[in-house]
Amino acid sequence: MSPPQSQGIPAIEFAADLLRQAERTMVLTGAGISTPSGIPDFRSEGTGLWSRDEPLGVASLNTFRTAPVRFY
Numbered sequence: 001m002s003p004p005q006s007q008g009i010p011a012i013e014f015a016a017d018l019l020r021q022a023e024r025t026m027v028l029t030g031a032g033i034s035t036p037s038g039i040p041d042f043r044s045e046g047t048g049l050w051s052r053d054e055p056l057g058v059a060s061l062n063t064f065r066t067a068p069v070r071f072y
């Protein structure tokens with residue numbers, strides 16, 4: 001649904017109104033949205049989570065079963 005331009009409602013106000021009226025809201029973001037917020041990503045050289053852990057050694061079914069704290 002697009003904003004009713006004929007009524008002169010700016011898109012941001014239209015979007016805000018939709019959110020206010022919604023019973024539930026879900027936000028999907030793309031890769032990298034966390035890094036400007038200070039949350040480390042997985043692949044950045046030197047700061048990414050995979051620079052300190054081997055991906056296959058951490059994110060595997062075996063690690064989940066044997067060392068769930070490390071997995072999470």
